[in-house]
Amino acid sequence: GQQVMQIPQYQHVQEGEDFTTYCNSSTTLSNIQWYKQRPGGHPVFLIQLVKSGEVKKQKRLTFQFGEAKKNSSLHITATQTTDVGTYFCAGPGASGTYKYIFGTGTRLKVLA
């Protein structure tokens, strides 16, 4: 079945360092979404990418959708302690299934 993998599974960084998580799908995606889950919280939608090669920025966060629409990345510049959490990518399942398949997640810890 369709799988969405993320690497790394865990990442510890010093505050101020950059961070990147990579997302790879076994199938081509019509779009990809990114979510952030704070410790003890619930996933919160960050952004969606639709076009091949698309790049979007939200302040220190840069999101990219691969040319083949099978991979994506999230890069955080100069991490802060507020960036702590688990970052998930999610891709849609087959048309009409009304489902999003979540990646395995990357847990980010920022050391002050």
Place this chain on the structure above:
Amino acid sequence: DTAVSQTPKYLVTQMGNDKSIKCEQNLGHDTMYWYKQDSKKFLKIMFSYNNKELIINETVPNRFSPKSPDKAHLNLHINSLELGDSAVYFCASSTGQDNSPLHFGNGTRLTVT
């Protein structure tokens, strides 16, 4: 005004018991979901409903029975609870249209002893 609300927040119960989790959304969305998050933080879809109709049952044991009395509610009943059912269960909703984001509830942490 909580958009997607789940109750209870915590649920501790013994093996073999039956329990229910309730979910309500006030976003006017047509599609609702149940996701299970295990101790490794993997988020797995269990069910999706669109306009009260079951769309997806992701090979979930039939001890789990979702019920959607109307578009705004999707409840989850679990029979004969097992240790492996311990997890955080998230309800979510969306418009159901392509590209629409999911809005998650705060989750229900289920512990089976």
